[in-house]
Amino acid sequence: MDMVRHRKALGACVVATVMAATLACANAAEAVQMGSAGSGEAIALEICSDCHVASDRQVRVGVVGLPSFRSLANDPAVTEIWFRTYMRTPHFEMPNYVLTDEQLDDVWAYIHSLKE
Numbered sequence: 001m002d003m004v005r006h007r008k009a010l011g012a013c014v015v016a017t018v019m020a021a022t023l024a025c026a027n028a029a030e031a032v033q034m035g036s037a038g039s040g041e042a043i044a045l046e047i048c049s050d051c052h053v054a055s056d057r058q059v060r061v062g063v064v065g066l067p068s069f070r071s072l073a074n075d076p077a078v079t080e081i082w083f084r085t086y087m088r089t090p091h092f093e094m095p096n097y098v099l100t101d102e103q104l105d106d107v108w109a110y111i112h113s114l115k116e
């Protein structure tokens, strides 16, 4: 008599382990700081000092009649929102700089640091 071997096939149950997507948060350190006055001054000296008295350390003389950054810093009308809007709006006389958001943060941090 044949021995009937009852083979019980075990269905292989493949468990797909879905790993939670690991999001590299490269900008974590950046988000903490709202702009660096040091690099803001460097940007101001490099770009803005062509026309404005952007820093006491600058060699160039600003265009007559333009506000110095020190006077901007101490003008109560020059709020952060006003400044950001101004810098992001086209002007006829002032060239439109394509500053990155980070550079804009830095320049504002710098101007703000001149407030007395």
Ligand code: HEC
Pocket: 043, 044, 047, 048, 049, 050, 051, 052, 066, 067, 072, 083, 086, 091, 092, 093, 094, 095, 097, 107
């Ligand atoms: C090529 C010359 C030139 C350069 C470079 C320049 N500006 Fe100006 N800026 C002007 C002129 C001209 C005005 C005034 C007329 C106008 O608003 O267009 C002005 C006005 C401003 C005002 C408004 C002042 C007020 O009280 O209305 C701000 C703020 C300002 N500039 C910031 C900057 C910053 C920040 C930079 C550098 C990223 C910069 N400017 C570079 C020419 C320049």
